[in-house]
Amino acid sequence: MGRMLLNVLLSFAEYERELASERIYDKIAASKRKGVWAGGPIALGYQTHNGKVIINTGEARQVRMVFNKYLESINAADVALASQVWWSSPDVLVVTPFGRFKGWDSVRDDIYVNFAQKQLRQRNLQTSNVSIVVAGDAAWLVYDFAFTATWADGRPLTSNGWESHGYLKTVNGWRIAHLHYSVPAALQ
Numbered sequence: 726m727g728r729m730l731l732n733v734l735l736s737f738a739e740y741e742r743e744l745a746s747e748r749i750y751d752k753i754a755a756s757k758r759k760g761v762w763a764g765g766p767i768a769l770g771y772q773t774h775n776g777k778v779i780i781n782t783g784e785a786r787q788v789r790m791v792f793n794k795y796l797e798s799i800n801a802a803d804v805a806l807a808s809q810v811w812w813s814s815p816d817v818l819v820v821t822p823f824g825r826f827k828g829w830d831s832v833r834d835d836i837y838v839n840f841a842q843k844q845l846r847q848r849n850l851q852t853s854n855v856s857i858v859v860a861g862d863a864a865w866l867v868y869d870f871a872f873t874a875t876w877a878d879g880r881p882l883t884s885n886g887w888e889s890h891g892y893l894k895t896v897n898g899w900r901i902a903h904l905h906y907s908v909p910a911a912l913q
Contacts, residue, residue, distance in 0.1 A: 784859040784899075788892050791899045792855070792866055795890075799850045802841035804833055812893055812900035820905040845874040845882065864892035864899065870906075884908060 760777045772781045791810050798807040808829075811817060815828040819836065826832050841848060855868040867889045874882045891903030 781859060784864070784894075785857045788857050788859060788864045788866060788899050789855075791892065791901070792857075792890070795901060796850055796852065798837070799841065800848050802837055802845070802848060804837045804842075807833065807837050810901055812895060812902045814902070816902065818903050822906070822908055844877050846877060848872070848874045862894040864894075866890040866892065 760779075771778050773779070794806060795810045797803065798810060811829050811832055813829045815830075817827070817829050817832055819826040819832055821836075823840075824835070826835050849872070851871045852868045853870075855866065858865045867887065870884075870886060870888055872882075872884045876882055886906055886908035888904065888906040890901050892899045893902040894900075
């Protein structure tokens with residue numbers, strides 16, 4: 726009879742342990758649903774405020790300011806302004822339908838001077854659906870664009886597509902380190 730009583734007590738102990746585990750799990754799940762920080766490291770790009778995890782909007786705002794300067798630099802083909810938004814490094818990479826460009830010197834000379842300044846007039850880059858994600862010292866920005874310009878010989882140029890930027894936080898603030906832009910494929 727002693728063994729039977731011991732087994733009954735062990736069964737109740739196991740049941741209580743499982744019940745406590747379920748309660749703890751449910752409590753943590755409810756906290757997460759409410760956005761309450763349950764401890765542990767906070768994901769990059771987020772911060773805690775009054776016990777809740779929120780997006781770090783300050784860094785995203787700074788990236789957006791750099792992006793706005795980028796748009797100005799394209800519309801004006803302004804190399805001085807461009808130098809304030811691009812990472813001055815040979816590791817910068819730009820991929821476009823008309824070529825790949827590596828390094829700030831190539832971006833400056835091939836895109837801003839030889840293309841935007843010498844071949845185009847009246848540039849107008851319009852954006853929509855801008856999305857920014859910040860993760861520590863890196864940020865990603867993606868948007869849709871509509872670009873209109875006039876070639877130097879007077880012909881109109883129109884292009885629509887998507888562009889993505891990779892930003893790096895440097896000692897001089899956020900800078901564009903990578904750019905990739907795509908246009909819709911021509912359907913046959």
